[in-house]
Amino acid sequence: MNDSRPIFIPVILGTPRQGRMSEHVANFVVDEVAKQDGVETELIDVRKVLLATDNAGQDIKDSQFSDTVNRADALILVAPEYNHGYPGVLKHLLDTNLKEYIHKAVGICGVSAGPFGGTRVIQNLLPVLRELGLVCIFWDGNFSTVQKTFDGSGKLLEQAYIRRLDKFFKELIWMAKVLRNGRENVSLT
Amino acid sequence: MPEQRKKMKCSECGVEMNYHADKLDFTAGLEDPSAIDPDFGGIMEECHACPECGKTVTRRVT
Ligand SMILES: Cc1cc2nc3c(=O)[nH]c(=O)nc-3n(C[C@H](O)[C@H](O)[C@H](O)COP(=O)(O)O)c2cc1C
Numbered sequence: 001m002n003d004s005r006p007i008f009i010p011v012i013l014g015t016p017r018q019g020r021m022s023e024h025v026a027n028f029v030v031d032e033v034a035k036q037d038g039v040e041t042e043l044i045d046v047r048k049v050l051l052a053t054d055n056a057g058q059d060i061k062d063s064q065f066s067d068t069v070n071r072a073d074a075l076i077l078v079a080p081e082y083n084h085g086y087p088g089v090l091k092h093l094l095d096t097n098l099k100e101y102i103h104k105a106v107g108i109c110g111v112s113a114g115p116f117g118g119t120r121v122i123q124n125l126l127p128v129l130r131e132l133g134l135v136c137i138f139w140d141g142n143f144s145t146v147q148k149t150f151d152g153s154g155k156l157l158e159q160a161y162i163r164r165l166d167k168f169f170k171e172l173i174w175m176a177k178v179l180r181n182g183r184e185n186v187s188l189t
Numbered sequence: 190m191p192e193q194r195k196k197m198k199c200s201e202c203g204v205e206m207n208y209h210a211d212k213l214d215f216t217a218g219l220e221d222p223s224a225i226d227p228d229f230g231g232i233m234e235e236c237h238a239c240p241e242c243g244k245t246v247t248r249r250v251t
């Protein structure tokens with residue numbers, strides 16, 4: 001394996017909502033993951049990937065998004081909980097690719113106004129991500145009562161999230177490395 | 190049989206790629222129903238990755 005290549009972990013901000021608090025979470029996650037050794041990242045904002053809404057699936061691929069996912073070793077989804085599920089726009093975007101995801105790691109940061117840190121959106125995303133060929137890690141980011149976790153300018157008010165996310169990143173990077181080695185060196189047969 | 194097929198070569202590095210997954214694509218079959226594998230209900234794609242540069246490609250199993 002050529003270990004000199006950095007691990008590339010884009011972060012997908014999964015809601016286009018005006019006034020979204022998840023944007024603060026995504027910016028925080030990007031800043032923190034960028035501090036990890038040997039990791040590169042970038043933010044993918046669902047608002048900026050303009051997809052047709054009169055069609056669905058791979059027919060409406062955005063080439064830049066596909067190239068980014070293809071190059072990725074892992075993904076981080078920042079997903080707010082909407083009626084105990086995921087935002088439809090996030091699913092619409094995820095559905096535009098398939099082979100680009102295979103044998104890559106994924107971690108989810110759930111965001112909620114309520115006290116459960118988006119655990120229900122996380123649980124509901126798991127079967128979708130599995131069918132896409134992604135491998136889900138067992139650490140999550142749980143951003144509960146997000147309106148109290150960041151101030152209006154996006155400043156983190158609860159420092160415990162830094163330690164919690166560190167565990168999440170370590171596991172995600174481990175899985176990303178293992179899966180890269182698997183993709184490149186471990187044969188299916 | 191996929192395992193008997195010729196190994197793919199990376200278009201960037203020229204090295205042999207690793208065949209690491211089979212993935213069923215249910216949507217591709219909507220466009221090309223004749224290519225659907227009747228045992229699986231979708232189109233089977235092989236996934237290959239380059240051990241040198243990481244490039245990934247897929248190949249349809251016919
Ligand atoms: C359509 C919609 C449904 C929502 N459903 C839930 C919910 O089921 N549970 C919850 O804790 N918060 C719910 N919320 C509140 C969000 O969790 C809250 O807005 C939070 O800030 C994260 O979403 P945001 O990035 O859009 O701000 C909902 C918000 C919207 C817009």
Ligand SMILES: [Zn+2]
Pocket residue numbers: 199200201202203204239240241242243244
């Ligand atoms: Zn190569």
